[in-house]
Amino acid sequence: MMNEMQILEGSKAVALTVRSCRVDVISAYPITPQTHIVEDLAQMVADGETDAEYIKVESEFSALSALVGASAAGARTYSSTTSQGLALMFEVLFNASGMRLPIVMTTVNRSLSAPLSIWNDQQDSISVRDAGWIQLYAENNQETSDLLPIAYKVAEDKDILLPAMCCMDGFVLTHTFEPVEIPEQSLVDEFLPSYQPKYVLDPKNPLTFGAYADPSIYMEFRYQQHDAMLKAYEKFEEVAKEFEKVFGRKYDLVEEYKIEDAEIVLISMGSIVGTMKDAVDELRKGGEKVGILKIISYRPFPAEKIYEAIKDAKVVVVLEKDVSVGMEGGLLSDIKSFMYNREDRPPIVGFSVGLGGRDVTIGDIKGLVSKVKRAEAEEFEFLNLRREVL
Amino acid sequence: MKLLPGGIVKPKTTVANKTGAWRTFIPIYDEDKCKKCGICETFCPEDCISVDENEFRHPDYDFCKGCGICAEECPADAIEMKYEEKE
Amino acid sequence: MSLFAQGHTACGGCGMPIAVKLVLGGSGENSIVVSPTGCLEVTSTRYPQSAWGVPWIHSLFENAAAVASGIETALKVKGKKANVLVIGGDGATVDIGIRALSGMFERGHNVTYVCYDNEAYMNTGVQRSGSTPYGASATTSPAGKLSFGEDKPKKDTPAIAAAHGIPYVATASVGYPKDIVKKVKKAQEIVGPKYIQILAPCPTGWRFDGSKTIKLAKLAVETALFPVYEIENGEITKVKKIKERKPVEEYLKLQGRFKHLFKENKDQIEVIQKMADANAEKFGLDG
Missing domain, CATH: 3.40.50.970 (Thiamin diphosphate (ThDP)-binding fold, Pyr/PP domains)
Structure with a gap:
């Protein structure tokens, strides 16, 4: 039908x-x-x-x-x-x-x-x-x-x-x-x-x-x-x-995108993943081994699937549209928390992005990946803050 | 007893809870004075007063907390509250 | 046994279970009851026991009217018929739950909302509510050097209910049991939202001997401090007349919550008497 x-x-x-x-x-x-x-x-x-x-x-x-x-x-x-x-x-x-x-x-x-x-x-x-x-x-x-x-x-x-x-x-x-x-x-x-x-x-x-x-x-x-x-x-x-x-449409608690050989794995939820996919496509063209793990189900939390997807990565980057004020993003905390007791855990950093509707562009994502590659990213930070008003 | 989802409970199961143990004063019913009006039964907060075949009322001492409403409201003064000696 | 079983843990002499068994007597087996958080909820449903002989649900403190709205709507969709009631205390009704109550009235749900009014937050230790009467000492409106207790009159919740244009509003007192049963039965025959507020004296919070519950429930009415009446479609259609109205002192002096008025605040008794007089005048209670 x-x-x-x-x-x-x-x-x-x-x-x-x-x-x-x-x-x-x-x-x-x-x-x-x-x-x-x-x-x-x-x-x-x-x-x-x-x-x-x-x-x-x-x-x-x-x-x-x-x-x-x-x-x-x-x-x-x-x-x-x-x-x-x-x-x-x-x-x-x-x-x-x-x-x-x-x-x-x-x-x-x-x-x-x-x-x-x-x-x-x-x-x-x-x-x-x-x-x-x-x-x-x-x-x-x-x-x-x-x-x-x-x-x-x-x-x-x-x-x-x-x-x-x-x-x-x-x-x-x-x-x-x-x-x-x-x-x-x-x-x-x-x-x-x-x-x-x-x-x-x-x-x-x-x-x-x-x-x-x-x-x-x-x-x-x-x-x-x-x-x-x-x-x-x-x-x-x-x-x-x-x-x-x-x-005929396939779903799982998570969705992997170009993750198999990825050295940098980006994790996020929601519509931003669409932009991230475009950014990854462009980065891949430049030879960067970047992939995405999209979380569909935040609760129940797909810990094992996340582990399988990121255990071989060189670095994991969590992008999320929230912040636990004075701490870090909730998704970042959750992922770090269950990974802590694993032996093969890659470094994990996180960014709060797009709060209050701030646009997140393909360029933003590429810039963020570049920052992580240069090892200049904080453990947790806000993306694209307008420093001049602070 | 296994927990049902959300803790659903069966009806009227408080009857396992014998609140008569709370009592200090016990109502004693005098059938000679009773006019069988049923006011005691109507007002009993424990709903523990039953009627026998002769229409006399009897409190269920398993549940009667000894509040004394029945004695206070009885128009025939047929109920007396007495201090209950307990073992 | 009625539809509210023995073994509940309300205080000895509590007016609330009297109100509940009478309400269920009027409503019958084919009822579904919602109760907000409060004395009724905690004294009747401590897991794994329940005093209820009808289906009953507790969700939260301030949402009973909304929960009842949902039940009534679900029954409608499913083509089932049952009397949907709320039985809740005054705090849950006149204060924290009034938004949900107003919504339920405004939307016209076929629900009978019964408020057992013991005039304070008894479950948490006798804090004042909007329903606490003028002059009463409650734990958050205590009498003191600068205070004669609650300094605002009791909220007129039946008038608020009636202002929604609902078809039936009534007040009642556990001192008059047949009146309660009659009013609940009448309410069930009317389609739409109904509101019944029943005075239910609290020996613990009002500080009187539990044997005097019915006496006080009657005195509140006989002094005109708690007028008993019906409002149908916005019109007062019936009042409980008082043959010989009693002075308010007779009611006040039996209760510890008003004790302070008889020491330093006798002028406040005059104020309360004037409130009773105004009630008698407004509702035409004398006669």
Whole structure:
């Protein structure tokens, strides 16, 4: 069966895919640059193009809270937010995961205030990496679309039952038109059966959800969450294989690009990887042995795959759109942390790039590689700071 | 008992928790005075007062915390709170 | 046994479980209850036990109305029918949860929101809430050399609910059990958001002997400090008349939280009496 290739805005691709996942309840609050997604979904509801109900909540806090209720009542649920909205959801993020509700949310990546900025970086989702959500990052709009049904299937698996956020860079992906293949409804139905949870809020079987735990049992709850996230690693691989069978597109927790003989391995997540690929192509033409490891799944964290990809490199460079203030980037810390106990570990340096929507060009990436080669890079630094204003 | 995902709990399982142990004063019901109105049952915060076939009320001392609402509210003065000697 | 089982760990004489069993009595088995964080949640659902005989969920402190909105919406999509209720305390309702509550009202969800009002944050140790009455000494509005306790009147949450144009708003007191059951049943027959605020005295926080819970629940009404009424579609349709209104002292003097008023702050008792008089006037309670 042929899938239709369309030129679509990223937000539209997401909305169409959410519809094809046969979501029951959508609950969202508008915030730039997530708005086009929720507007498209609201229009589909208004036009009767979906059976989903759209709850027009008064805040992001209630957006996710309503989905906690809807999911516990057995509905397949969806929300989308970004930046300040995700920050406002903070408490509910942990709660939804602890209650093991497989809510799926598109997190449009945007910087956090102050200063207020509506532009893209990934500080928002990286900052909630410990909330117990699966986190997947898309490079382009085909991925923003494809990762949604994959996320639902992993999240709803009885051995996983964790919420998932599919992250896409604000404006760079949400507002950009690209060719996207929106999968046929029949194929999505084949891949993603309806959500049939074992335990739901039902007067016929009056169970209690959300009891509190004293110190004699709290740790076991947390361990179960941790264990489920570890299991999500293999579950993602399994689901991705099924996805490939049905849709013909291949996914893994990471994607390698020209990495086999690479002496310098660049690691990053999201849309910047597209620019990095162009830079690597140019560097390769000049004989530089540079490759890329793209992280699609930040949680579960693909430690073994990262290890395999970088163990033979001469130097590893992590580029990320976030910073743990006063420390370094979160991804850099994570990678350094698990590599520390390996014997064959290459040096690892990191750059915070593109914060608050600062453009990162092919030239920037080439310059950064050159700096690393000259052994002039700090262990961690900000790329392209305007030193003259500091 | 194995943890269910998210810690789902079965209904009405607090009955394993015998809150009668909290009691200092115990309500003693006098059937000679009882008018069978059921006010004690209505107001009992533990919901632990049952009715027998003669419509007399009996608190379940496994759960009665001895708050004394039943004695205070009984319009017939049929319930007396007594200090409970414990072993 | 009712739908709220024995073995819960509320304090002896607590008004809250009385309210809960009466609400569930009116609502029946085909109910789904959401409770925010608070006394009710911690005294009824310590893992692995639950007092609840109906499906029940706790998520957070300030989101019960939103969680209920989601449940009601999911039931609609799935073509299922059940009475969706929130039963939560005053702090969760009138303070931290009021944004979610307002949203639930505004969107018209078919949910009955029941606030058991014990007039402070009892679960955390009797800190004042927006529902704490004027003159009461709470741990964050204590009486002191320069203070007669809470210096702001109780927030009029039923009026806030009614201002949303919801079809049914009512107040009640655990002193009048049949009235609670009747109002819950009535609420269930009305489609849309309903709000019922039930006064539930707290022996621990109000500092009185637990045997006097019902007496105080009645005195609050008989003094006109807690008027009992119904508002349907914005109009007051029913009030609980008071035959012989009692002076507020009779209510205040039984409670440790007002004890200081009888020493240095007797003028404040006058202020409270005027508040009761104003309630009686506003709702036409006398008669």
